[in-house]
Amino acid sequence: MKVTLENTRYQVQIDTLGAEIHHFLDKENALEYMWQADPTHWGRHAPILFPIVGTLKHNEYKVGEEVYTLPRHGFARDQEFQVMECTEQHARFRLTDTAETKKMYPFAFCLDVLYTLVDNQLTVQYHIENPSQQTLHFSVGGHPAFNVPVDPSLAFEDYYLVSEPLKSRTFLPLKDDLIDLEHKTLGQTNTAIDLTHDLFKEDALIFETKGKTAFSIRSDSSPHGVTVSYTDLPYFGVWSTSPVESNFVCLEPWAGIADTVDTTGDFSKKLGIQTLAHDEVFDTSYTISVY
DSSP states (O other): OEEEEEOSSEEEEEETBTTEEEEEEETTTTEEOBOOOOTTTOOOSSOEEBSOSSOOGGGEEEETTEEEEOOTTBSGGGSBOEEEEEOSSEEEEEEEOOHHHHHHOOOOOEEEEEEEEETTEEEEEEEEEOOSSSOEEEOEEEOOEEESSSSTTSOGGGEEEEEESOOOEEEOOEETTEEOGGGOEEEOTTSOEEOOGGGGTTSOEEEEOOSSEEEEEEETTEEEEEEEEESSOSEEEEEOOSSSOOSEEEEEEEESOOOBTTOOOBGGGOTTOEEEOTTOEEEEEEEEEEO
């Protein structure tokens, strides 16, 4: 089922399958900002990453002495969410544990995803509760893919990536889909980064972030672009396909990250893992701004 949020200029459509954004449309300029999930390139729009972000080593993890298997980015993106609230410019979607999820992930949880459209901004909030006596360990993150070029009269290479504040950040390289902490470096996000398809030949660009942060896709040849901003998320990924050349770039704010190369597999000690005691809650959000 599709849920539509709308104001005088912008329209957002969200699918209950995965609570995934499918459209962010500027009605005045007939501009679609979201990637339209061409399966010959990448067949998703903006999946929600939960209860892990990225890849587990051997796709496995341990809780106590038990070993469990989870696919890359977890299972939420393939689950049907309930619509808990829906108004013209706000919607809340909910996913809770089931017998099937507990085969992969032995925790009780309540994940709410709230979308709020105000003017040209869509805020995405993650609200997670632990209804169990057992400590809850999880990661959560966004994976929205945006059309590049935003303006269809331009080319991919007409755009660049720029961050705010404009400063260097720790860059975390990947090795076989895992974080290679031994070779982390200082990423040059203190200047604009030209978008080319070769930029992603080693997979995603992953940065550590602190405090108020924004990453934008812009072009000097068009007023139209997109910004993803947030205040309290520790990691950010930028990704597109390679060697296949696709006309999208994902701007991904994360509370969590892939396993490290040298992980022990203990889920409670995983890099970037979030922890909730009984009846505790976790809230974080990011905002997509289009222009």
